[in-house]
Amino acid sequence: MTDPSSSSSQADSLPSKIHQTPFPMPLPPRRRHREAQIERAYELQRSAAIRGATIWTFIGLSSTFLSHHLFPRFRGQTLAFKAFLVSGFTIFGFVVGADTVLLNHEGAQRSEEDMVRTVARRELGRKGIIASEAEIERWKRETRERLLREREQQQQQEGEAQTTAP
Template sequence: MTIMQRKARSESADEALRAQTQGGLEGMIIYSLVATGVCAVLHQTWPLFRRQTLAGKAFLVSGAGMSGLVIRAEYKLQRYEYKQKRIWNEERKQASAQLAREGSVGSEEEIKRWISDQRQLDLHPPTNTTITLTTSGSYLTQDHAPSVHSSKSNSSSSTTSSSPKVILPQRFGETETELENEVLDVLVKGDE
């Protein structure tokens, strides 16, 4: 197990502990308050309960508080685990779909590697992303390159890059410069 995996597991365990602790405290307070209210009502309305000692009444309230602590803590922990499982399943679906688009069958190891790579990108996003815009016929393609510039070309493959491409259809009557400016505006807003 790598250091990053240990750190992620430790953070996940800490987050689960915080959720469970918070749930336990909430449950203890709520159940104790409800039990105190019930004891007060019973004390005022039922003579047999009124004759019970203070220790007996406190035992009922503390028993309800401990029950609330356990029930609510377990509920919060199960809810946290459910959320984590949904996130994990969603990541696995995305990984399988992406690997299928790339033409490979997603084995367990490949899926884990893809998820790990995505998490690394989430932790350390590229800081200096620049774009090359190239027009080809009625389409505008976007490549990640060292500088921002626009070039007109009639060839369909003007760059041989392994970086991702986005193909945007050019709208009727829109000039290439307007479309390039719109794409740049969207990308700049996305980086902010």
């Protein structure tokens, strides 16, 4: 009969792909781009949530203050209830502000990606290539590299023109 502790030690000694590399493998460009998009969306959402919460907290405070001074029945309410109302305004602003900006950002990204894919399909179709996902990704990569080369050449030409100008 085998000892259960020995089988677990054998499993621990088996090489694992995760433990073979001392550092994590670099992410593919598409995944890095996706993570950058997620980070950008998070920053937009965070700032919009703070801005929305601040605005709606002010609206809640001013409404509570005015109601306290204008309506005797409201004046009789407890401080905890009034704080609850203000916190409701704050949470509303936080959620709606973040959600609105995130939905607008996602819509803009989606329309931009659709536009790029439409151009890619059109150009690949002119070349007689079926626009598969891999072909579209290759087209995007090649177009990005071509635009970067053109920009670098333009900057070099501008730099040369500035050095030769009196």
